[in-house]
Amino acid sequence: MSRSDLAEVRVALVGVGNCSSALVQGLRYYQADFGQEKSSAVKRTLAGIKIAQIRIVCAFDVDAGKVGRELASAIFVPPNCATRITPMDPYQVIVECGVALDADVLLPKKLASRAKHVSVRQIREVLKGSRAEVLVNLLPSGSVRSTAAYVEAAIEERLAIVNAIPVAVANDTSVLRRAIKAGVPVIGDDIKSQFGATVLHKTLMELFQVRGCSLEHTIQLDWGGDADFENLVCFGQYKKGKAASKTHALRKATPAHSHDRIHITAVDHIAFLGNRKEAFFRLQGTIFGEQEMRLEMTLTVQDAFNSAGVLVDAIRVAKWAKDRRRGGLIREAAAVFCKWHPYQCNEFQAFKSLQRLLKTR
């Protein structure tokens, strides 16, 4: 099958950091045999769409080293450090200058000179010119004002929105009202990883409940070495947003009386770990006869690829919803793909309700 036989899903990327690097490389990796995806671990078709159909058509950043560069090389500009998994030939997308409106997040060492002056109208022009259909927000956590500008442009241009970061978009009722009116689907907030600390922790806590174990306390300690982690730890964004988003997902999986027994925190930014993220978990409680049980373990993952494995699915469902003019929060998709939203349920129920949704017309 050639590329021209496949209808495209046209994606705008906001933030060309490690997650974008993993996504762009992953698309190339799985598109190498157009439609013949190599790994059974990746869902070949979701919402009737193959990964081979996803195409990045525009990208925004504010790093002087990335703006104006071809996307295929911009994804490797430091501080990006996601592993190279495939040779990349030019993607035919030049990174556009976005708008930087937030002061309390990690910004590039050298900001593109125009970054403070780009208007929503200019962002809209790029989105329109590229005929993008889905906007994926991958800005640093805490980018509240910049996110608002890109989201406004997306709604005006009727793009579906995937908000991968712990800043309120799906949790902002005024955004949702406008999205419903405009027929714009929203999937958010804060993307889950394919096999991440939150999914694992939440599922184990659900297991405690269904097996009748009582939970005394649980602890999650996270550490990592990339720019995202530096922003989370050194700019206080872990405490400001990430911890709340992760704790929110876990609280919904446990009875109210144990909520003050959940402790999630970031240990440190450890630069030499690069894109590797590690999480330590302890779940302590009792089984039959009030006997003590304790589970301790560590998860190690390449963080950016862990998010890209979910982004490819969220993008496809966003496109599915856009084609059906479903405006507002796509709750079944949020339940599967995101950490922070009002529709928390267990992973298996969430996946089943998404499958049911995708069978409707």
Ligand SMILES: NC(=O)c1ccc[n+]([C@@H]2O[C@H](COP(=O)([O-])OP(=O)(O)OC[C@H]3O[C@@H](n4cnc5c(N)ncnc54)[C@H](O)[C@@H]3O)[C@@H](O)[C@H]2O)c1
């Ligand atoms: N598993 C995961 O990696 C994971 C999971 C959930 C959520 N997230 C979230 O995804 C986001 C992206 O993660 P990352 O590892 O790619 O981060 P990153 O720091 O590597 O990339 C952020 C990029 O955004 C650019 N940028 C900063 N301000 C900008 C602006 N105003 N406009 C345009 N570009 C701007 C930066 O120059 C950088 O290239 C973070 O908020 C992170 O918390 C990641």
